Amino acid sequence: DAKTTQPPSMDCAEGRAANLPCNHSTISGNEYVYWYRQIHSQGPQYIIHGLKNNETNEMASLIITEDRKSSTLILPHATLRDTAVYYCIVREDSSASKIIFGSGTRLSIRP
C-alpha cells in the first residue's frame, strides 16, 4: 500500500499557484519525498524530490514540514498544460527501489 494520502482531485485557475498537499505521517528517516505527474496517455514525469529541506527547481517547489509528516508541491504559475494526476511518493534512500504509486491528485486547471 502507498504510504501517502492525497486529495483525489483539485482545481486551480490558470496563472495562479497550485498547492498540492500530501500526508506521509509514517515516513522514516531514510525516505525521500518524490513527486511525479502523469499527463494523459504519457509516462510519469519526475518533478522534484527532497529529504528534509525545501527544494525548488524549474518546474516546482517542494515544502516539507519540520516533522516531515507532510509536504506541499507548489506549481507557482499553473498553466493548462499542468493538468495531470500528481503522485506524492515516499521512497527509501536508494536508487534501487521500486515506486509504490497511490491514487494521486487529479489537478484540473481552469482557464
Add this chain to the structure above:
Amino acid sequence: NAGVMQNPRHLVRRRGQEARLRCSPMKGHSHVYWYRQLPEEGLKFMVYLQKENIIDESGMPKERFSAEFPKEGPSILRIQQVVRGDSAAYFCASSPPGRVGQPQHFGDGTRLSIL
C-alpha cells in the same frame, strides 16, 4: 520523457499470442523497472532488473510473464499466451547505478490491446 525509449508504442495481439515489449534505458542507467497500468487504475510495480539479473520480481504474475535485461540490448518484457486481462499500458523506468536519492525516469509506455 525523452531518454527512456519504449517500443512499440502500441501493440495489438490476439488471445493466445505472445507479446514482446522493449525498453532502452537512458544512457548510463543500469537499473530498469517495469510497471503496469490497467485501464482507469494506478501504476503497479512488476519487476526490477539490473544487467543480466532480476533483483525484485515481486509484482510479476507467476505465469506467462517474464523479463530480461541482457548485457547488450534493451530490456524485454515478454507475455506468453496473452489474455484479455493483459490489456494495459506497460511503462519502463530507469535509474543510474550506485547513487542515492536518484529519481526513476519513465518512458511513454507500450499500450497493449488484446483482441
